[in-house]
Amino acid sequence: MRPGIIKAVHNHMKKNKDSYFLTGDLGFSVLEELQKEFPTRVINMGVAEQNMIGVASGLALSGKKVFVYSIVPFVTMRCYEQIRNDICYHNLDVMIIGLGGGLSYGVLSATHFALEDFAIMRPLPHMNIFSPSDEMEAVLGMEALLNRQGPVYVRVGKKSEPTVYEKPFSFTFGKANIYSESKRDNIVIFATGPILSEVVKAIPLLEKQGIMPTVVDVHTVKPIDAKLIERISAGKTLAVSVEEHYRIGGFGSAVAEVLSQVVGSPRLLIIGTDDRFIKELGNHDYLRETFGLSASGLTDQIVKAFKKE
Amino acid sequence: MAIDNKLDAIAHQIRYEIIKMLVPLESHHIGCSLGIVEILTALYFEVMNIDPKNPEDINRDYFILSKGHAGASLYATLALRGFFDKKLLSQYDTNGGLLPEHASRVVSGVELSTGSLGHGLPVGLGLALSAKRDKRPNKVFVLMSDGELDEGSNWEAFLFASQHKLNNVIAIIDKNGLQGFGKTEEVISVEPIKEKLESFGWAVQEADGHDLQSLKKAMTEAQNSQSDKPNIIIAKTIKGRGIPFFEGKFESHYYSISEEKKAELLSSFNKKS
Numbered sequence A: 001m002r003p004g005i006i007k008a009v010h011n012h013m014k015k016n017k018d019s020y021f022l023t024g025d026l027g028f029s030v031l032e033e034l035q036k037e038f039p040t041r042v043i044n045m046g047v048a049e050q051n052m053i054g055v056a057s058g059l060a061l062s063g064k065k066v067f068v069y070s071i072v073p074f075v076t077m078r079c080y081e082q083i084r085n086d087i088c089y090h091n092l093d094v095m096i097i098g099l100g101g102g103l104s105y106g107v108l109s110a111t112h113f114a115l116e117d118f119a120i121m122r123p124l125p126h127m128n129i130f131s132p133s134d135e136m137e138a139v140l141g142m143e144a145l146l147n148r149q150g151p152v153y154v155r156v157g158k159k160s161e162p163t164v165y166e167k168p169f170s171f172t173f174g175k176a177n178i179y180s181e182s183k184r185d186n187i188v189i190f191a192t193g194p195i196l197s198e199v200v201k202a203i204p205l206l207e208k209q210g211i212m213p214t215v216v217d218v219h220t221v222k223p224i225d226a227k228l229i230e231r232i233s234a235g236k237t238l239a240v241s242v243e244e245h246y247r248i249g250g251f252g253s254a255v256a257e258v259l260s261q262v263v264g265s266p267r268l269l270i271i272g273t274d275d276r277f278i279k280e281l282g283n284h285d286y287l288r289e290t291f292g293l294s295a296s297g298l299t300d301q302i303v304k305a306f307k308k309e
Numbered sequence B: 001m002a003i004d005n006k007l008d009a010i011a012h013q014i015r016y017e018i019i020k021m022l023v024p025l026e027s028h029h030i031g032c033s034l035g036i037v038e039i040l041t042a043l044y045f046e047v048m049n050i051d052p053k054n055p056e057d058i059n060r061d062y063f064i065l066s067k068g069h070a071g072a073s074l075y076a077t078l079a080l081r082g083f084f085d086k087k088l089l090s091q092y093d094t095n096g097g098l099l100p101e102h103a104s105r106v107v108s109g110v111e112l113s114t115g116s117l118g119h120g121l122p123v124g125l126g127l128a129l130s131a132k133r134d135k136r137p138n139k140v141f142v143l144m145s146d147g148e149l150d151e152g153s154n155w156e157a158f159l160f161a162s163q164h165k166l167n168n169v170i171a172i173i174d175k176n177g178l179q180g181f182g183k184t185e186e187v188i189s190v191e192p193i194k195e196k197l198e199s200f201g202w203a204v205q206e207a208d209g210h211d212l213q214s215l216k217k218a219m220t221e222a223q224n225s226q227s228d229k230p231n232i233i234i235a236k237t238i239k240g241r242g243i244p245f246f247e248g249k250f251e252s253h254y255y256s257i258s259e260e261k262k263a264e265l266l267s268s269f270n271k272k273s
């Protein structure tokens, strides 16, 4: 989805002279064209993320739209207070583009994983969070986001995520998309990000076991689509949330915050990673397999929880 | 030197407003607020291109109080400069009031909400970069404390500013030699600061932070500089300036003042103004 996002930014910068793109010394083989076309508005800030967010805020204070780009931990955690005080407190028009959502950096391992980002970005007032599942959705989401103003965090995968959407669909930021609805559904699965592709593969596996899921793609983690979550959970035997993030504080917690306010809502199974650093070494698929986040792992976790109900 | 007598009188008045605001409330940060009065006086009453009637003018000079804990000083200055009614100062640090202890952008004339150190300079560079790219005349003034130089973000910013020749930036260091819990020299020494900053590619000047002439001279020189280096003025100050028993004491960051001293202080300032 990275190419689609950069292309959307490129088109936006072509039309809008008041836009800037700051990178934290990353972008080899990705940003060259952008840099060539807008040499004064694409700035390599060096390996200095605190200053990058500060400069982005100053540009935005003077009326510019600013994109900042780096790997998730560097562009969210290293400079978190700058995001809180400078961007969010001042409600500035800055889009934070974070690469490597979840476990997607694979063998680069723990320092490069993004398993806490939802948890730390969610409580920030004014912050919006977009977590696309594939290239198509990333492009649709960018179109919507580029027409708005204010702080946004875009959680990007790495590259060449599996396709979830073959065709465009009607995308609204803040409204979850029902990916597939089963007539005789007894559970609902809420998923966010590229792991949706594993959820989609799990649908037939679950059906074989008599579990009929409705699958909802929650591309907007904040503001969360509380209305849809509430409506679609009603009467289900089990609700499930799926994300590549620690189970603590992330997307699942956001869903739980909604369901905890609904009388008679189903139990929520939060699927994510355990409360420990990941020491196992392997590529993205290997890690998903290891932590029960592949289609079969997800199926096992859901079947087990369903049988308890 | 009529003009400077006038400026001196303004500085005195700002100091009086600060004491009136902080002393009865027993607020923190008296010393830090008093120490930068002349710097603010020079900027707001002489040097900066600003218009209280048009505070959002696109070509205005910007001022960022990176040491946001001296908010009272900035509020008093802005009120006396006509950004808002002086009566508003009574809402400082009060329940349901409008002026928080740390500088807040909700107050007319305050460009950036601050309070955590090491934020002002990077944001200032963003404003300066925007002005440069758009060929606007804005100068960006950022006032930092010496203790604040411990923050790494400032050193990222020092590197960035000279790399991008942001000569429309004029940073000022309030060098009182004190920080939160000790003497700067004993906590984390930044000396030799002049040489350090010069080696980072900045044009460095030194000034007496309580001498309006000296400040004005350094600021004007920075404004008119033909060099492509970003500018920084190291202003030697005395924390707590104006309250003899506070001067030069890091405790003036925190101390409140005894009842007798309170009355004495307020009346002595009253007489002078």
Ligand SMILES: [Mg+2]
Residues within 6 Å of the ligand: B145, B146, B147, B174, B175, B176, B177, B178, B179
């Ligand atoms: Mg100091």
